[in-house]
Amino acid sequence: MSESQPSSPAAHQTALRARDGQRSLGSAPGETRSQTLHHLADLLAERQETLLAANREDLDRAAEQGLAPALLHRLELTPAKLATLTEGVRQLARESDPIGFAMRQTELDTGLILRQVRSPIGLLLVIFESRPDAVIQIGSLALRSGNAVLLKGGSEALKSNRALIDCLRAALLRGSLAEEAVQGIEGRDAARALLACDHLIDLVIPRGSNQLVRSIQSSTRIPVLGHADGICHLYLDAEADPEMATRLALDSKCDYPAACNAAETLLVHRAFLPHLGPLATALDQAGVELRADREALPHCPGATAATEEDWGTEYGNLTLAVRTVDSLEQAIDHIHRHGSAHTDAIVTENGETGRRFLDQVDSASVFWNASTRFADGYRYGLGAEVGISTSRIHARGPVGVEGLLTTRWLLEGQGQVASDYGEGKRHFSHRDLPVD
Amino acid sequence: MSESQPSSPAAHQTALRARDGQRSLGSAPGETRSQTLHHLADLLAERQETLLAANREDLDRAAEQGLAPALLHRLELTPAKLATLTEGVRQLARESDPIGFAMRQTELDTGLILRQVRSPIGLLLVIFESRPDAVIQIGSLALRSGNAVLLKGGSEALKSNRALIDCLRAALLRGSLAEEAVQGIEGRDAARALLACDHLIDLVIPRGSNQLVRSIQSSTRIPVLGHADGICHLYLDAEADPEMATRLALDSKCDYPAACNAAETLLVHRAFLPHLGPLATALDQAGVELRADREALPHCPGATAATEEDWGTEYGNLTLAVRTVDSLEQAIDHIHRHGSAHTDAIVTENGETGRRFLDQVDSASVFWNASTRFADGYRYGLGAEVGISTSRIHARGPVGVEGLLTTRWLLEGQGQVASDYGEGKRHFSHRDLPVD
Numbered sequence: 001m002s003e004s005q006p007s008s009p010a011a012h013q014t015a016l017r018a019r020d021g022q023r024s025l026g027s028a029p030g031e032t033r034s035q036t037l038h039h040l041a042d043l044l045a046e047r048q049e050t051l052l053a054a055n056r057e058d059l060d061r062a063a064e065q066g067l068a069p070a071l072l073h074r075l076e077l078t079p080a081k082l083a084t085l086t087e088g089v090r091q092l093a094r095e096s097d098p099i100g101f102a103m104r105q106t107e108l109d110t111g112l113i114l115r116q117v118r119s120p121i122g123l124l125l126v127i128f129e130s131r132p133d134a135v136i137q138i139g140s141l142a143l144r145s146g147n148a149v150l151l152k153g154g155s156e157a158l159k160s161n162r163a164l165i166d167c168l169r170a171a172l173l174r175g176s177l178a179e180e181a182v183q184g185i186e187g188r189d190a191a192r193a194l195l196a197c198d199h200l201i202d203l204v205i206p207r208g209s210n211q212l213v214r215s216i217q218s219s220t221r222i223p224v225l226g227h228a229d230g231i232c233h234l235y236l237d238a239e240a241d242p243e244m245a246t247r248l249a250l251d252s253k254c255d256y257p258a259a260c261n262a263a264e265t266l267l268v269h270r271a272f273l274p275h276l277g278p279l280a281t282a283l284d285q286a287g288v289e290l291r292a293d294r295e296a297l298p299h300c301p302g303a304t305a306a307t308e309e310d311w312g313t314e315y316g317n318l319t320l321a322v323r324t325v326d327s328l329e330q331a332i333d334h335i336h337r338h339g340s341a342h343t344d345a346i347v348t349e350n351g352e353t354g355r356r357f358l359d360q361v362d363s364a365s366v367f368w369n370a371s372t373r374f375a376d377g378y379r380y381g382l383g384a385e386v387g388i389s390t391s392r393i394h395a396r397g398p399v400g401v402e403g404l405l406t407t408r409w410l411l412e413g414q415g416q417v418a419s420d421y422g423e424g425k426r427h428f429s430h431r432d433l434p435v436d
Numbered sequence: 437m438s439e440s441q442p443s444s445p446a447a448h449q450t451a452l453r454a455r456d457g458q459r460s461l462g463s464a465p466g467e468t469r470s471q472t473l474h475h476l477a478d479l480l481a482e483r484q485e486t487l488l489a490a491n492r493e494d495l496d497r498a499a500e501q502g503l504a505p506a507l508l509h510r511l512e513l514t515p516a517k518l519a520t521l522t523e524g525v526r527q528l529a530r531e532s533d534p535i536g537f538a539m540r541q542t543e544l545d546t547g548l549i550l551r552q553v554r555s556p557i558g559l560l561l562v563i564f565e566s567r568p569d570a571v572i573q574i575g576s577l578a579l580r581s582g583n584a585v586l587l588k589g590g591s592e593a594l595k596s597n598r599a600l601i602d603c604l605r606a607a608l609l610r611g612s613l614a615e616e617a618v619q620g621i622e623g624r625d626a627a628r629a630l631l632a633c634d635h636l637i638d639l640v641i642p643r644g645s646n647q648l649v650r651s652i653q654s655s656t657r658i659p660v661l662g663h664a665d666g667i668c669h670l671y672l673d674a675e676a677d678p679e680m681a682t683r684l685a686l687d688s689k690c691d692y693p694a695a696c697n698a699a700e701t702l703l704v705h706r707a708f709l710p711h712l713g714p715l716a717t718a719l720d721q722a723g724v725e726l727r728a729d730r731e732a733l734p735h736c737p738g739a740t741a742a743t744e745e746d747w748g749t750e751y752g753n754l755t756l757a758v759r760t761v762d763s764l765e766q767a768i769d770h771i772h773r774h775g776s777a778h779t780d781a782i783v784t785e786n787g788e789t790g791r792r793f794l795d796q797v798d799s800a801s802v803f804w805n806a807s808t809r810f811a812d813g814y815r816y817g818l819g820a821e822v823g824i825s826t827s828r829i830h831a832r833g834p835v836g837v838e839g840l841l842t843t844r845w846l847l848e849g850q851g852q853v854a855s856d857y858g859e860g861k862r863h864f865s866h867r868d869l870p871v872d
Contacts (some may be wrong), residue, residue: 089482108817251854271644362555364844365844370849374854380550397845417683418691
């Protein structure tokens with residue numbers, strides 16, 4: 001996508017209709033949003049055959065075009081996948097409605113009560129790649145959080161996405177809400193034109209390759225929630241337990257190497273080097289290709305020499321860089337210099353060292369004696385997630401319903417005027433009140 | 437400023453040094469930040485003569501250049517203003533440190549504890565116009581929240597700003613923290629080059645005219661916290677108390693017409709029109725120029741006819757648009773269509789109508805029977821504020837220390853690996869624990 005995007009009257013109209021739809025969705029009672037989510041779960045069951053047939057069309061076309069088996073697998077909907085999606089929607093439906101929840105309540109003066117309450121953000125534009133499951137995961141989070149959403153999926157899942165978006169819109173209609181709050185977007189030009197609607201769209205959420213995320217970040221003025229890189233580190237301290245270090249290195253690298261929370265660099269304290277051999281052998285046996293610095297190299301079977309470039313590379317496969325450090329400070333400095341502030345972990349038996357790492361590493365997720373792979377909305381107990389944010393503004397780390405909310409300040413008075421307080425006729429009490 | 441900004445090696449170095457300085461500030465114990473704020477208060481007292489002398493130079497130059505008296509007044513530092521600033525700094529010093537505060541604590545499994553804690557955002561770039569007081573107000577909020585800050589003031593306050601920034605840096609040194617965490621930026625070119633450092637600077641905060649804010653928003657990819665427009669509405673419902681309506685209209689418009697939270701448009705329910713005469717007379721007597729629609733015009737002495745343009749104008753002076761509406765829905769629709777989602781208020785004795793307005797108006801601050809002028813960090817009891825945000829992402833409304841913080845997720849384990857949970861060997865408990 002080019003640097004600056006031209007808007008279009010069609011995109012403007014689409015976004016405007018979605019914003020209007022959001023008002024109906026966001027200001028409805030929480031019970032209506034819960035009921036709409038139950039309608040959605042019902043519809044996914046009722047329309048299972050239609051959904052699988054639409055998906056079959058996508059699969060056939062993709063197979064003709066020679067899509068890789070791994071991608072075909074991601075594209076495929078099955079009764080089991082639909083059942084999992086449906087159960088996720090029912091879980092969200094049972095959650096208490098977050099909108100209007102008072103986070104803070106203050107008596108400014110007698111009869112002048114201020115509340116800060118949770119509110120929907122407004123209109124989201126979500127751009128995702130091949131997995132059609134994303135339509136329901138993101139769509140249901142949008143319904144729960146009262147946000148309107150424009151969904152732009154990959155062309156290979158066109159029919160599946162259409163059929164799933166139809167379910168979302170039908171659920172809104174059954175809930176007597178405006179179906180325009182959810183709209184499918186097709187084609188790159190339409191997406192480009194929407195990225196230029198920065199006065200109507202509040203947040204863009206890209207889900208896909210680093211390349212997709214970067215291209216979106218560089219082509220819109222709308223805030224983007226997501227992460228481009230996941231360069232995660234596992235630091236083996238001088239006082240790391242070697243057995244635990246091996247277990248965490250194997251899981252952090254091998255559990256799912258393509259995930260953004262997989263480790264890309266192993267930082268090793270010089271004093272741990274004598275224990276590195278068995279750990280490196282275990283990684284080698286698990287098929288991991290090691291790229292080690294000069295000092296670590298002799299301890300790593302089959303490793304090649306690392307270059308400066310390795311410290312800044314997200315391999316996304318079974319490759320792992322290994323670097324020797326002299327101290328905790330040097331490890332932290334390496335992480336700040338080369339990392340992407342996504343997820344970084346330390347292995348140490350020393351409590352003070354562990355706590356210093358937790359205090360000082362400025363990443364979205366910082367772990368002590370746990371695998372980097374735990375950085376995930378489901379594992380954190382947030383339920384579904386729209387993605388993991390490495391932005392420092394708004395939501396950080398795994399983002400679920402809470403990250404799709406903002407706040408409003410509501411003030412209820414009895415005719416009070418500000419000038420009375422400026423002139424000293426009245427004084428603020430600023431008394432904290434308990435929240436609901 | 438032009439659409440795209442060229443960065444410069446100097447800007448990059450400045451931002452890099454500030455980020456390094458932030459690590460020392462942000463990871464120090466809270467007590468150190470409190471002590472540093474006390475040092476700042478001490479320094480403002482110790483250096484009073486130096487500060488007033490520097491300010492005198494700015495005032496003399498400004499007077500020579502014929503700066504307007506109102507602007508000269510804003511530029512001037514006095515012993516009284518310095519005493520107020522000092523007291524504000526001591527108040528912040530006494531507040532409990534927000535960094536590391538756990539907002540949420542969850543046991544994921546036995547011995548696997550997740551905490552979401554408050555953390556500094558990182559590096560702020562604050563661009564402000566003539567008032568040198570802003571240096572201390574913003575600088576002290578940055579110290580309290582553990583953020584590094586680059587301060588770019590107006591050229592007319594150059595000497596004053598330098599002397600005040602020196603106090604901030606001297607306070608950091610006395611607190612054994614890196615003085616590079618606070619830096620003054622001089623000249624438009626330097627500011628422009630920093631706006632291009634979107635990988636190093638986390639947040640830009642413009643404080644000044646709408647023009648300044650818009651020019652910054654359109655010239656950087658860094659998130660901008662602030663508001664360009666303050667088009668606030670006061671809606672007089674059919675069941676508004678006429679006496680209260682008059683009081684609130686006078687205060688919302690006249691208390692400080694240049695403020696962003698002053699009312700620009702009065703929406704009047706048709707059924708209230710018979711009471712509009714005395715209210716309009718009171719506004720007229722207070723010097724307010726009314727621009728009324730066809731139906732309201734006969735009730736407004738001295739009013740001229742409003743045009744469509746009036747609904748979208750922030751007058752910033754004693755001008756007020758008046759529009760007649762048929763219903764609450766029409767009033768809310770007008771607010772959503774023409775407002776800037778800053779602050780909007782209703783006057784009504786009807787509880788249901790009041791609550792519907794609070795629920796449905798999607799603005800940062802929504803009031804019922806209170807003046808729009810209450811939208812302010814001090815009045816809300818937040819202490820000092822860096823500004824009022826109309827963004828829906830991150831902080832919304834008046835922004836104090838809390839809006840300058842983000843979160844990190846900290847996980848402490850005993851060597852747990854994610855694959856055990858995927859394979860069903862272990863199960864998540866996701867048990868909420870009480871927070872500190």
